[in-house]
Amino acid sequence: xxxxxxxxxxxxxxxxxxxxxxxxxxxxxxxxxxxxxxxxxxxxxxxxxxxxxxxxxxxxxxxxxxxxxxxxxxxxxxxxxxxxxxxxxxxxxxxxxxxxxxxxxxxxxxxxxxxxxxxxxxxxxxxxxxxxxxxxxxxxxxxxxxxxxxxxxxxxxxxxxxxx
Amino acid sequence: xxxxxxxxxxxxxxxxxxxxxxxxxxxxxxxxxxxxxxxxxxxxxxxxxxxxxxxxxxxxxxxxxxxxxxxxxxxxxxxxxxxxxxxxxxxxxxxxxxxxxxxxxxxxxxxxxxxxxxxxxxxxxxxxxxxxxxxxxxxxxxxxxxxx
Numbered sequence: 305x306x307x308x309x310x311x312x313x314x315x316x317x318x319x320x321x322x323x324x325x326x327x328x329x330x331x332x333x334x335x336x337x338x339x340x341x342x343x344x345x346x347x348x349x350x351x352x353x354x355x356x357x358x359x360x361x362x363x364x365x366x367x368x369x370x371x372x373x374x375x376x377x378x379x380x381x382x383x384x385x386x387x388x389x390x391x392x393x394x395x396x397x398x399x400x401x402x403x404x405x406x407x408x409x410x411x412x413x414x415x416x417x418x419x420x421x422x423x424x425x426x427x428x429x430x431x432x433x434x435x436x437x438x439x440x441x442x443x444x445x446x447x448x449x450x451x452x453x454x455x456x457x458x459x460x461x462x463x464x465x466x467x468x
Numbered sequence: 469x470x471x472x473x474x475x476x477x478x479x480x481x482x483x484x485x486x487x488x489x490x491x492x493x494x495x496x497x498x499x500x501x502x503x504x505x506x507x508x509x510x511x512x513x514x515x516x517x518x519x520x521x522x523x524x525x526x527x528x529x530x531x532x533x534x535x536x537x538x539x540x541x542x543x544x545x546x547x548x549x550x551x552x553x554x555x556x557x558x559x560x561x562x563x564x565x566x567x568x569x570x571x572x573x574x575x576x577x578x579x580x581x582x583x584x585x586x587x588x589x590x591x592x593x594x595x596x597x598x599x600x601x602x603x604x605x606x607x608x609x610x611x612x613x614x615x616x
Contacts, residue, residue, distance in 0.1 A: 307548055314600050314612065316558040317548075323559055327574045333488035377518065 350375035350467050360462050366454035374442050374466045379408060382438045386454055393428040395436055396420070396453035404444035404466075411437040423453065442466040471516065471525050475532035478512045487554075490575065555605045562601035565614070575603060585609040 308315045340349075347353015350373045361367040369383040386393050392415070399422050412434075414426040428436060442448070448464045516529045544551040561572055567579055582601050586592040590613045600612040 311560060312563065312600075314560070314602070316560070316602060317552075317605075318559055319552060319557050320559075322552055322557060323571075323574075326556065330488055330490060333484075337485075337488075 347371075348373055351378060351380075358462070360460045362454075362458050362460055365456060365458035366452065366460055368452050368460050368462060370450075370462055370464065372464055374448075374464055376442050376445060376466060376468050379439055379441050382440060382450075382452075383435060384438070384452055384454070385435045393434045393436070394425060394455065395428070396423040396425045397438075398423055398451045401448060401450040404442065404448050405440040406443055407438060408441050409439035411439070470518070471520055471528050472532050474518065475516050475529045476536060478516050479533055479536050482508065482512060487556075558605060559603045560600060561603050561609070562595065562598050565596035565598055567595065571603075577603070577609075582609060582611075586611045586613070 308317055311318060343349050345353065347356030350356065350371070352371060353373075356371045356373045357369075358372050359367060359369040364387045366387065367385040369381075369385075371380050374380050384395050386395070399419065402424055410426065412428055415429040416427045418425050418427075426436070428434065445466050445468055448466060449461065450464065451459055451461045453459045517525060540554055544554050559571055559575070561568055561575075561577060562582060567582070572578070572582075579595060582598070583592075583595055585608075586595075586598050586601065590611050592598060592611065592613055597614055598611055599614040602610050602612075604610055
């Protein structure tokens with residue numbers, strides 16, 4: 305229990321040194337909280353925002369739109385756009401990346417899915433140009449590196465960070 | 469294991485947010501405070517339980533929170549240092565009828581709030597009738613009137 309001290313005619317557990325330190329701590333904490341809210345608004349803490357929304361493109365064959373910052377168990381979308389070409393749309397994603405996610409949906413539904421070496425290949429019943437959206441729920445914290453492969457050797461890499 | 473860790477993490481996070489926001493937050497409930505508490509409880513529910521909607525999951529989460537509260541109470545009782553860290557201490561705001569402005573500014577308290585408390589609890593009419601006004605650990609203000 306705190307020690308009672310006498311101040312004039314009153315006895316109470318007052319510690320002015322502690323109160324001064326606590327006041328400084330509150331000021332610093334307030335600044336930190338405001339920065340945290342700003343970070344959230346900008347998308348640095350996940351679920352969209354100007355600093356989180358990103359895209360990568362190789363010019364014409366392949367384009368990927370994704371979020372840089374994610375949160376655990378909170379779904380994100382990775383949009384893969386294939387440029388004009390011939391034949392059915394085939395998109396491959398490296399298996400290591402997919403192991404850190406639960407693939408909860410793919411729009412458009414793939415005709416077939418197969419594992420080829422270190423990649424998972426999705427074949428779609430449509431010809432390019434086309435767009436496919438992968439709905440993913442992160443299951444691992446931290447840094448996640450992805451590579452997406454498109455037609456004619458096109459490939460794009462991107463990184464994501466998953467918060468708790 | 470996950471639900472216990474989540475409950476503990478949320479307990480610490482919510483405690484830190486409220487503790488660092490200032491003592492008065494936890495005193496009398498205004499309408500805004502009540503709305504805030506309701507929203508906080510809703511926001512934290514999903515973070516604690518995630519996709520576990522079982523009876524045991526809920527019970528385990530509640531038990532974790534209750535035991536953490538019990539542990540902090542015990543630590544506060546045994547250690548003055550921990551009590552001060554966890555709950556803060558008392559601070560004199562008015563002495564012999566004179567408001568201590570620097571302390572009142574730090575806790576964002578006005579003369580009106582202190583006189584209001586003096587009026588409500590002691591039936592006093594003016595600041596100069598107050599011998600001591602103390603901001604307690606709980607965030608409430610206690611008033612000691614001057615003896616006639």
